Amino acid sequence: MQTQSPMLHGSEALSECKLILEKLFPEPILEKVMLVTPPDADRSIFNPEGAHRGTYSNFPPYGLALLANVLESTGIQTNILNLNHIVLKSCHEGNIKDGEDFDNIWKNSLKVEIEKHQPDFIGVTCMFTMTLDSFKAVCEYIGHFGIPLLIGGVAVTNDIETILDDVPNANIAVLNEGEVALNELVRAIRRETNVESLGQLVFREGNQKYHLDGNRRPTESEFDIAPAFEKIQVGELSKYGVIGSYQAFLKKGTRVATSLSNRGCRARCTFCSVRNFNGPEVRHRSVESILDELEILKNEYGISHIMWLDDDLFKDHPRTISLFDGMVSRNLNMTWDASNGVLAASCVDEVISASAESGCIGLTIGIESGNDEMLRSSLKPATVEVNLRAAEVLNRYEEIHSSAFIIIGFPNETMSMIQDTINACITMNLDWYRIKVLQPLPNTPIYYQMLEAGLITEGDDSKGVRYMTGAYGKANDNDRGKVVARLTTKDIFSRLPAQHVPDGNELEDIWFLMNYELNYRRVIQEQRIIKQKKQEQFLRFLCENTSPDSVLAFYTRCVVEKRLNNQIDPERLSSLHAKYDESPYWQDKFKMLGLSINDLYEGHAYIPE
Ligand code: B12
Known part of the structure; x- marks a missing residue:
């Protein structure tokens, strides 16, 4: 390895x-510029069967379209080449x-488009640390x-x-939000301005990197624009993948897209990278431009x-309400x-009522923990009471x-604190809990805290235990029984002090039990x-789309x-039987959870104690 x-x-x-x-640009x-979105997955984790079913995300490349x-x-x-869409469609x-x-497929598409x-120059985006392998493969190929x-x-x-x-082979990196920094770079390439006026860029030559510092974050009026939708096949994306977490409630064939009404977040949660990336302020687009x-x-x-x-949709209540009212009028x-989550403090009657009126079908709140000490130490803006x-x-x-x-899995989070979270979730009685083991993301305060405390090491495997959720995550391996069935008892909370x-x-075992306790078991008890x-709609989507290997999802649906x-x-019942019979993993889990498929045959519906 070369020294850097x-x-x-x-x-x-x-x-x-x-x-x-x-x-780089002698003239x-x-x-002409080409902007590229790599596939979300690299070949080692891409599953054609899942893609064919429509499991994976197929988001519009909103940032590149701006x-x-x-x-x-x-x-x-x-032109914009969305390789994620191309592989999913293929x-x-x-x-x-x-x-x-x-x-x-993706190499050939790139080659054809580049030659055409x-x-x-070519600009390639990478949004997730989890998708870096695919990004690197695309960049390497462009090198040819x-x-x-x-x-x-x-x-x-x-x-x-x-x-x-x-x-x-990357020559220049544009940091943070790109509108202004890229525009200035373009002018410098055309010799309309000089390098002294550039910022938010890193140039590289061989091993050496040169940082042109300075903040080029666009102001509210500078990003008050709509993306170039005509360049990104926006009308067909949701046919080949999911956009958001609530597709279960949409009629088949509904066309879904995304929109961005403001940038940044007022919170400064230690596990989130938004504040570092978008800055400390929330900047708003004009309501009229969003409605247009x-x-x-x-x-x-x-x-x-x-x-x-x-990241903070409800930041300014009157503005948010006028946006939603505008959708109605x-x-x-x-x-x-x-x-993507809203802040709990903003879930007040006037905002939620305007949300419901204007067509809101699903909302996720960033709760994270049911223990005040954990909320405080991760700088969450809410308390358990809020x-x-x-x-x-x-x-x-x-x-x-x-x-x-x-x-779950905050530094120093004890079993009793996790139990507080479970209790709070049960009291809140929301419809679903999206539980994740903490992912210490690069350039977040918690990442540096954990590094310093020796809880993680630099360059931790990005596909390791900490990245277990998402369509390409480890939870899918769990469903398919690919993970060794370590968990043998439901009593982990009484066994561990x-x-x-x-x-x-x-944490993985606790994750499994919490997912059962807070989601499947509660669904069964819903009155x-x-x-x-x-x-029922949600479970149907889980069984047919997201988690077709989860016998628990099938069972709960039944x-x-x-x-x-x-x-x-x-037919569904016999398919449940077939899935159960061929999976020692799920037989084990059902035994441990005290569930039995035979209960489905009794005169009354099964409700666990
Ligand atoms: C929408 C969203 C999603 C969507 C997918 C979005 C998509 N594929 O387009 C969904 C819901 C699927 C999702 C999932 C996840 N997400 Co998410 N998500 C976001 C969110 C809220 C908005 C992204 C967005 O569209 N921004 C708006 C557009 C305009 O910005 P942009 O694309 O970044 O583009 C701008 C600049 O980056 C720049 N730019 C971008 N590319 C390029 C290229 C060039 C050449 C140039 C010049 C400039 C440039 O210019 C653009 C205009 O300003 C961000 C938060 C955020 N503020 O970024 C988190 C965020 C990206 N997600 C995050 C995470 C952690 C996840 C998950 C791991 C969550 C989980 N635990 O499951 C998964 C991972 C999914 C996976 N594939 O593995 C982290 C990523 C941090 C990291 N280092 O990886 C973020 C930053 C949130 C956070 N809390 O820190 N996510």
């Missing part, structure tokens, strides 16, 4: 950056059987074409030095459901969800499927008819079906 030189800043960097720019000409508008406004012809059409096909457009390579996005910004080491964007999506692309990309007739109040409000709007993000801080393996019907209709579709 430290990054140079300020005046030390300036003259070198100028030379690099002149070498002051910039006419940048395309910025570039086009300076006369640059820009899979749907039966063209991907294995990893070999997978690589061939002959771009002056000898075209200047720019990289950007959240994961790139958060771990810039390591990523530049891992992607030796929704109207375009509706009228020109047939979109009838929106997932908000915002413009007669948009769209539904929407906030899969969270309970938010749940009380949400429970008044039965048409909204309400869920919460929960994290209250003050014990669970290790990684114990409200409207909720039972919604849960229980709910029986409660609602007093009978179970015989």
Whole structure:
């Protein structure tokens, strides 16, 4: 491994950056640019069967579509190549059987597009630390074409030095939000401005990196624009994958897209990278421009459901309410969800009532813990009491499927603190809990705390235990019984002392039990008819789309079906039997949980104690 030189800043960097720019772009000409979204998965984790079923996310490349508008406004012809969409669509059409096909498809698409457009530079995005392997493979392949390579996005910004080491052919990285920094870079390439006026960029030459510091975060008016939807096949994306967590409640064939109404988040939770990336303030787009964007999506692309990309959608209550009222008065007739999470403190009656009126079908609150000490130490802006109040409000709007993000495995979090979280979740009685083992993301305060405490080491395996959720995560391996069935008892809470801080393996077991206790068991006990019907829809989606290998999901669906209709579709019942009979893993788990498929045959619906 080559030794890397430290990054140079300020005046030390300036003259070198100028030379690099002149070498990369000897002529002051910039006419064509290509922007690329890599597949979310690399070939080692991509599962053609799952893709064919439509399990994986297929989000519009919203950020790149915004940048395309910025570039086009300076006369640059820009095209966007969404390789994630291309592999998912190809899979749907039966063209991907294995990893070999997978690589061939995206490589071939890149080659064809590069040869067709002959771009002056290529920009590749990477949003997730979890998808870096795929990003690296795409960048490496682009290296064969000898075209200047720019990289950007959240994961790139958060771990810039390591990523530049891992992607030796990347010439320039654009950090944080790209609108202004990229625009200035374009002007410098065209020699309309000089390198001294650039910022938020890292140039590289061989092993040496040069940081042009400075903040080029767009102001409210600078990002008050709609993305170039015409460049990203926005109308067909949801046909090949999911967009958000509430697709279960949409009619088949509903076209889904995303929209972004503000940037940043008022909270400064230690496990989240948004504040570092977007800065301490929340910046808003104008309500009118957002409504115009929704109207375009509706009228020109047939979109009838929106997932908000915002990190703090409800930040400014009057503004939020006027946005939702505007959706009603413009007669948009769209539904929407906030899969990404809203702050509990803002879940007050006037906001949630305007949400419900304007078509909200699903909301997720960032609860994270039911223990005040954990909430304080992770700088969550809410207390347990605030969270309970938010749940009380949400429970008044039965048409909204309400869920919460929960994290276990905070540093120093004991068994009794986790028990507090379980108790709080039961009291809140929301519809679903999205439980995750803490993922210490690069460039977050908790990452540095854990590094210092020796709880993690730099470069921890990004596919290890800490990244267990998501369509490509380890939870799917659990469902398929691929994970060794360590968990043999339901009594983990009485076996492990209250003050014990669970290790990684114990956390996985606790995760399984919490997921059962807070989700499946509660669903079975649900009394409200409207909720039972919604849960039935939700479970159907889990069984057919997200978790077709989870015998627990199948079983719970059958229980709910029986409660609602007093009978179970015989085909479904026999498919449940078949799944159960062929899985020693699930037989084990059912025994441990005290569940039996035979209960489904009794005259009454099964309700566990
Ligand atoms: C929507 C969203 C999702 C969506 C998917 C979005 C998608 N694929 O497009 C879903 C719900 C699936 C999702 C899932 C997850 N997410 Co998420 N998500 C977000 C969220 C809220 C918004 C992203 C967004 O669209 N922003 C708006 C657009 C405009 O910004 P952008 O794409 O970043 O583009 C701008 C700049 O980055 C830059 N830029 C980007 N690319 C490029 C390229 C070039 C060349 C240039 C010049 C500039 C540039 O310019 C653009 C315009 O300003 C972010 C939070 C955030 N604020 O970023 C978290 C975030 C990205 N998610 C995060 C995480 C952790 C996850 C999960 C792991 C959660 C989980 N535990 O399951 C999973 C991982 C999924 C996976 N594939 O493995 C972290 C990622 C941190 C990290 N280092 O990995 C974030 C930052 C949130 C956080 N709490 O810290 N997520």
